Amino acid sequence: MTKSIIKGIGHYVPENVVTNDDLSKLMTTNDEWITERTGIKERHHRKNRNDSEETTAYLGFKAAEIAIKNAGLTAKDIDYIVFATLSPDYFFPGCGVLVQEMLGCDTIGALDVRNQCSGFVYAMSVANAFIKSNMYKNILVIGAEVHSFGLDFSDAGRGVSVIFGDGAGAVVLSATEDENAGDILAVNMHSEGKYADELCTKFPGSKYGWSDRMRLEPENVTDAEVYPIMNGNFVFKHAVSRFPETMMEALKSAGKTTEDLDLFIPHQANLRIAQFVQQRFGLPDEKVFNNIQKYGNTTAASIPIALSEAIQQGKVKRGDLVLLSAFGSGFTWGSVLFEY
Numbered sequence: 540m541t542k543s544i545i546k547g548i549g550h551y552v553p554e555n556v557v558t559n560d561d562l563s564k565l566m567t568t569n570d571e572w573i574t575e576r577t578g579i580k581e582r583h584h585r586k587n588r589n590d591s592e593e594t595t596a597y598l599g600f601k602a603a604e605i606a607i608k609n610a611g612l613t614a615k616d617i618d619y620i621v622f623a624t625l626s627p628d629y630f631f632p633g634c635g636v637l638v639q640e641m642l643g644c645d646t647i648g649a650l651d652v653r654n655q656c657s658g659f660v661y662a663m664s665v666a667n668a669f670i671k672s673n674m675y676k677n678i679l680v681i682g683a684e685v686h687s688f689g690l691d692f693s694d695a696g697r698g699v700s701v702i703f704g705d706g707a708g709a710v711v712l713s714a715t716e717d718e719n720a721g722d723i724l725a726v727n728m729h730s731e732g733k734y735a736d737e738l739c740t741k742f743p744g745s746k747y748g749w750s751d752r753m754r755l756e757p758e759n760v761t762d763a764e765v766y767p768i769m770n771g772n773f774v775f776k777h778a779v780s781r782f783p784e785t786m787m788e789a790l791k792s793a794g795k796t797t798e799d800l801d802l803f804i805p806h807q808a809n810l811r812i813a814q815f816v817q818q819r820f821g822l823p824d825e826k827v828f829n830n831i832q833k834y835g836n837t838t839a840a841s842i843p844i845a846l847s848e849a850i851q852q853g854k855v856k857r858g859d860l861v862l863l864s865a866f867g868s869g870f871t872w873g874s875v876l877f878e879y
Contacts, residue, residue, distance in 0.1 A: 540716065541670065541671055541673055541714050541715070541716060542714070542715050542716065542717070542720055542721070542722035542723075543666070543667045543670040543671060543712050543713070543714065543722060543723040543877075544712070544713055544714075544715050544717075544720050544721050544722060545710050545711070545712060545713075545721070545877070545879060546609075546610040546611075546612070546677070546711045546712070546713040547605075547606040547607060547608070547609035547610025547611070547612065547710065547711040548605075548606050548609060548708070548709070548710045548711070548843070548846060548847045548850055549602050549603070549604070549605025549606035549607075549608075549609055549708070549709055549847055550602050550605070550706065550707060550708040550709070550840075550843060550844040550847035550848065551598055551601035551602040551605065551706065551707050551708075552583040552598075552704075552705065552706035552707070552834065552837075552844070553583045553584060553585045553586065553593060553598070553705050553706070554583075554586070555583060555584050555585060555586040556581050556582075556583055557581060557582055557583070557584045557687075557704075558570075558580065558581045559573045559574065559579070559580060559581065559701070562692070562697075562700075562701055565692045565693075566692060566693055566694050566696075566697045566700070567694050567697070568697050568701060573701045576809075576811070577701065577702055577809050577810060577811070577831070577835075578809065578810020578811065578813075578829070578831055578832055579701065579702065579810070579831055579832060579835045579836075580832045580833070581832075581833060581834075581835075582703070582704030582705075582833075582834055582835030582837075583704050583705055583706055583834060583835075584686075584687035584704065584705050585685060585687055585688075585705055588687055588688045589688065590688075593685070594628045594685060595624050595626050595627060595628055595634055595683045595684060595685045595707075596622075596627075596628045596634040596637035596638055596641065596683070597641070598683045598684075598685065598705065598706060598707035598840075599622060599624075599634060599638050599681040599682075599683035599707045599709065600637075600638050600641040600642060601707065602681060602683065602707040602708050602709040602840075602843070602847075603638060603642060603679055603681055603709040604642070605709070606679070606709040606710055606711050607642075607679070607711060609711075610677075610711040610713065612677060612711060614642040614643050614644045615643075615644065615645060616677050617642070617644050617647060617677050617678070617679045617711070618645075618647050618675045618676060618677055618678070619647055619648050619649075619650075619666070619669060619675045619677075619678045619679070620635045620638060620639055620644070620647065620648070620649040620650065620678070620679045620680075620681070621635070621649075621650050621651075621652060621662040621665055621666050621678060621679070621680045621681070622634045622635035622638060622649065622650070622651050622652065622662070622681045622683070623651075623652040623653075623654065623658030623659050623661065623662040623680075623681065623682045623683075623839035624651070624652075624653075624658065624682070624683050624684055624838075624839050625653060625655045625658070625684065625838055625839065626684045626685050626686060626688075626689065626838075627651065630743070633649070633650075633651030634651060634681075634683065635649030635650055635651050635681075636649045638679075638681065650665065652665065652839075654839075654867070654869065654871050655838055655839065655867040655868045655869060655871065656806050656808060656836070656838050656839070656841070656865050656866060656867020656868065656871075657728075657806070657865040657866060657867045657869070657871040657872055657873050658682055658838065658839030658865075658867075659680070659682035659708070659839050659840070659841075659842045659843055659863075659865065660726075660728070660806075660842065660863060660864070660865045660873045660874065660875055661728055661871070661873060662680050662681075662682065662839075663680055663710075663712070663723070663726070663863070663875045664726040664728055664873065664875065666678040666680045666712045667712065667723045667726060667875075670712060670713070670714045673714070675714070676713060676714045677711055677712075677713045677714075678711070678712045678713075679709060679710075679711055680709065680710050680711075680712055680843075681707065681708070681709040681843075682707065682708050682709070682837075682838075682839035682840040682841070682842065682843045682844075683706070683707035683708075683709075683839065683840050684703075684704075684705060684706065684707070684837050684838045684839055684840050685705045686703035686704060686705055686837070686838070687703075687704075687705050689740070689766070689767070690703060690766065690767070691762060691766040695762060696762070696766055698769065698771060699766070699767050699768070699769050701835075702808075702809075702835055702836045703767075703835055703836050703837070703838070704834050704835030704836065704837050705837065706834055706837040706840045706841075706844050707837075707840050707843075707844070708840050708841075708842070708843025708844040708845075708846065708847050709843060710843060710846070721857065721858065721877060721878035721879050722877065722878055723875060723876070723877040724789075724792075724793040724795070724876045724877055724878060725788075725789040725790070725792040725793040725874070725875075725876040726789070726873070726874065726875050726876075727785055727788045727789055727792070727873050727874055728871070728872075728873035729781070729785065729871065729872050729873060730869050730870065730871045730872075731777075731869070731870045731871075732869060732870070734773075734777070734869075734870045735868070735869060735870070737769070737770040737773050737774060737868075737870070738767075738768070738769045738770065738774055738867070738868035738869075738870075739767070739768060739868055740765075740766065740767045740768070741763075741764045741765075741768075742760060742764040742765050747764050748760075775809070775811070775812060777866070777870060778808065778809075778812050778866040778872075779812055779815045779816065779819075781866045781870070781872040782805065782812070782816045782864055782866055782872070783816060783819055783820070784872075785864050785866075785872050785873055785874040786803075786816070786820070786862060786864050786874055788874065789862060789864075789874040789875070789876040790862070790876065792876075793876050795860065795876065797820045797821070797822065799860055800822070800826055800860055800861075800862055801826065801855070801856075801859035801860050801861060802826055802827070802828055802849060802854060802855055802859060802860075802861045802862070803817075803820075803822060803826060803827050803828070803861075803862045803864070804827075804828045804842055804845050804846055804849065804861065804862070804863050804864075805827070805829070805863075805864050805865070806841050806842055806864065806865035806866060806867065807829065807830060807831035807834065807835075807836055807837065807841035807842075807844075807845060808831075808836050808841070808866070808867070809831070809836070810829060810831050810832070813827065813829050813831070825854075828845055828846075828848075828849045828854060829845070830844065830845050830848055838867070841865075842863050842865060846861070846863070850879075855879050856879070857879055858878060858879065859878070859879045860876070860877075860878055860879075861876070861877055861878075861879055862874060862875075862876050863875045863876075863877075
């Protein structure tokens with residue numbers, strides 16, 4: 540029977556570190572206010588907001604290079620790419636084809652996933668299905684974001700802008716029939732689109748208009764359309780409800796319990812959400828991995844960055860049972876349970 544195993548992993552973030560104190564120079568906020576509400580102390584932003592080189596695809600490419608090397612493979616061994624992001628280089632085409640070119644892969648397929656904070660979980664689910672169907676053998680799965688170019692660093696936008704950071708994580712998911720190897724044991728994906736407007740960026744698009752509107756009637760394009768908006772309390776309420784649901788669904792599907800878990804890695808949206816879920820399940824600190832303190836919310840990149848760091852730090856070893864869960868705009872949520 541074909542299994543899906545994480546053969547290699549890597550992550551990459553811009554060198555530029557932005558602390559809470561740095562943000563306090565741009566808007567009315569402070570370290571205590573941000574830390575209390577989000578748990579974030581710093582995040583990475585590309586140095587120049589208008590940099591045309593350190594793009595989302597570029598960050599994904601750098602993370603992918605590490606993952607492929609870690610897997611003991613070359614770019615020619617990759618036969619499919621799944622790229623998750625909400626901040627693509629272009630409106631179209633997607634970032635997957637740009638990474639295919641950067642890596643020098645063969646003319647393989649490249650699929651972009653637009654599921655925001657749950658993007659990496661969705662991407663892993665897609666890759667796992669391709670592996671289990673024996674269609675592909677080595678799939679590169681990337682989650683990458685550059686948020687910093689599109690945030691409102693004013694008092695009006697501080698509730699959102701203090702949260703997000705730039706970065707990328709990547710895994711090589713490979714097929715194996717080794718009975719002693721790990722495997723993806725369970726996946727689930729959900730959505731509830733009636734709440735789409737509670738966390739979104741509205742412009743540009745077919746509903747709110749295109750670039751010509753910005754050029755011809757800039758006075759009618761509002762900040763609430765251009766910049767991300769979030770009903771924070773509403774999102775928090777739904778996240779702490781959906782996280783436990785998707786976690787239990789994955790565990791039950793695999794015949795496992797929370798006691799069997801070696802590590803739980805939640806999407807790094809807000810430290811308070813992760814702590815609430817941890818307490819709900821009675822998980823000890825050593826079984827939950829958070830790094831939002833250093834990176835902020837990197838959306839589709841948050842889980843692969845956290846998984847990469849956890850493996851680097853020896854918190855995940857071969858044979859360990861690991862649960863990845865995410866909730867984000869859409870509303871979308873889901874989990875991946877695997878033996879590493």
